[in-house]
Amino acid sequence: MDVIHSKLDRNNYRLTDQRKAILDVMLENQGSHLSAEEVLWEAKKKFPNIGIATVYRTLEKLANLDILHKSMFEGNKFRYELAEDDKHHHHHVVCLNCGQISEVSGDLLHELESKLEQQGYKIIDHELKFYGYCPACK
Amino acid sequence: MDVIHSKLDRNNYRLTDQRKAILDVMLENQGSHLSAEEVLWEAKKKFPNIGIATVYRTLEKLANLDILHKSMFEGNKFRYELAEDDKHHHHHVVCLNCGQISEVSGDLLHELESKLEQQGYKIIDHELKFYGYCPACK
DNA sequence: TATAATAATGATAATTATTATCATTATACA
DNA sequence: TGTATAATGATAATAATTATCATTATTATA
Ligand SMILES: [Mn+2]
Ligand SMILES: [Mn+2]
Ligand SMILES: [Zn+2]
Ligand SMILES: [Zn+2]
Numbered sequence: 001m002d003v004i005h006s007k008l009d010r011n012n013y014r015l016t017d018q019r020k021a022i023l024d025v026m027l028e029n030q031g032s033h034l035s036a037e038e039v040l041w042e043a044k045k046k047f048p049n050i051g052i053a054t055v056y057r058t059l060e061k062l063a064n065l066d067i068l069h070k071s072m073f074e075g076n077k078f079r080y081e082l083a084e085d086d087k088h089h090h091h092h093v094v095c096l097n098c099g100q101i102s103e104v105s106g107d108l109l110h111e112l113e114s115k116l117e118q119q120g121y122k123i124i125d126h127e128l129k130f131y132g133y134c135p136a137c138k
Numbered sequence: 139m140d141v142i143h144s145k146l147d148r149n150n151y152r153l154t155d156q157r158k159a160i161l162d163v164m165l166e167n168q169g170s171h172l173s174a175e176e177v178l179w180e181a182k183k184k185f186p187n188i189g190i191a192t193v194y195r196t197l198e199k200l201a202n203l204d205i206l207h208k209s210m211f212e213g214n215k216f217r218y219e220l221a222e223d224d225k226h227h228h229h230h231v232v233c234l235n236c237g238q239i240s241e242v243s244g245d246l247l248h249e250l251e252s253k254l255e256q257q258g259y260k261i262i263d264h265e266l267k268f269y270g271y272c273p274a275c276k
Numbered sequence: 277t278a279t280a281a282t283a284a285t286g287a288t289a290a291t292t293a294t295t296a297t298c299a300t301t302a303t304a305c306a
Numbered sequence: 307t308g309t310a311t312a313a314t315g316a317t318a319a320t321a322a323t324t325a326t327c328a329t330t331a332t333t334a335t336a
Contacts, residue, residue: 014303036293051315054169056294072210076323077293091250099209103257108250112229113268118325120273128266130251135258137191152332154284174322189286194323214294215322 011065021046026068026082033071033079033101047118052123071127073101093127097137102129142205149203159184160196164206164220171209171217171239211239229266235275242268258260 004023008015021092025034034042036046040055059080067085073094083089091104113123144160147151153161161173163180172180178193185200197218200206207221211232221227251261 012312014312017304018314024143049315053316056315057313061267064290073250090229093254093261096262104250106255108247109266112242112246116231116268118319120276121268122241122276123231123268123270125269126267127269128247129264130254130259130261131263131265132254132259138258138260152283154331156285187286189288191324192285195284231294 003088007065007067013061013065018047018050018054019058020104021050021063022055023062023067026062026080028087030082031103035077035079035080037077039080073129074099089125090128091130093130093132093134093136095134096131100134102134110117145203145205151199153202154233156181156185156188156192157196159188160193161200164200164218168220169241171219173215173217173241177218183254200249202236211267212237227263227265229268231268231272233272234269235271238272238274242266 006016013019021043022039024046024075025039029042036052036059036079039059040050040052043050043055059068059070063070063080067082068080069089070078070080072078074094093102093104095101109126109128113126116123143153151157156268162178162184163177167180172184174197176195177197178188181188183194197206197208201208201218204221207219207227208218209218209230210216211230231240231242233239247264247266251264254261266272
């Protein structure tokens with residue numbers, strides 16, 4: 001939270017009421033992956049006149065600052081969640097039956113990444129999704 | 139190729155000239171990741187009257203049969219490539235500078251997957267993308 | 277073979293998420 | 307205070323994908 005504010009400051013990013021509302025929505029919904037429209041409706045509770053364009057603009061900006069993480073699971077729309085630490089995000093398991101998305105903490109990709117770096121790549125980030133069935137659906 | 143045909147048969151999937159054209163395009167472009175529109179233009183060389191709707195329908199169907207693999211890298215459009223073996227695909231490295239996409243063969247996710255299966259999940263597939271810089275851009 | 281049922285196609289309309297435009301409003305700061 | 311700049315919201319534009327529907331091709335059947 002302090003980290004976020006200083007990061008915004010560093011990028012001369014004005015913390016308007018609208019942006020505050022959006023950030024609060026994201027902070028209050030850690031663990032879920034919200035679409036722009038879902039963010040809009042939640043933010044409207046805090047700032048009724050907020051428009052969808054502002055939501056898109058803010059989400060995009062926050063994602064570029066790595067304050068949010070942007071990803072897509074099903075349904076051709078991007079979803080956003082608060083990014084815990086800088087880069088190197090957690091992984092996701094997508095249930096092919098109920099659509100539930102679970103978080104996976106462990107990393108375990110270092111081995112692959114260092115192999116790639118030996119081949120001359122510079123790896124900045126990764127995105128890993130598992131598809132299968134959650135315990136309830138299996 | 140034989141595998142593909144028998145898979146199509148098994149699903150009573152008529153191999154029309156249009157579908158043959160699309161399949162040929164995919165077979166001739168292994169290693170690259172084509173968008174629906176790119177497939178359309180290539181397929182038009184083989185069957186000039188083919189329409190975009192047929193391309194979308196066919197790509198979708200082939201992806202459902204795991205003959206093609208559908209993924210998105212940059213640019214909000216899906217891309218398709220021939221799926222080598224059944225499920226469990228190779229990984230991708232996306233260069234943040236030039237956009238080049240390289241293939242990564244090794245798997246290395248078994249450890250994570252078995253950990254998840256111990257927790258009650260049934261893992262069918264995974265999708266792993268690395269973001270960073272390719273040797274040329276680094 | 278002739279005919280009926282079904283599947284596939286292509287043109288194009290509709291949908292949907294996202295981005296661009298632009299006039300208005302808010303904020304910073306000289 | 308006045309002026310430059312940034313942010314906003316309404317809405318138009320864009321672009322990928324999906325739906326619709328009349329037409330055509332294929333298969334099954336009498
Ligand atoms: Mn998550
Ligand atoms: Mn590939
Ligand atoms: Zn489930
Ligand atoms: Zn590169």
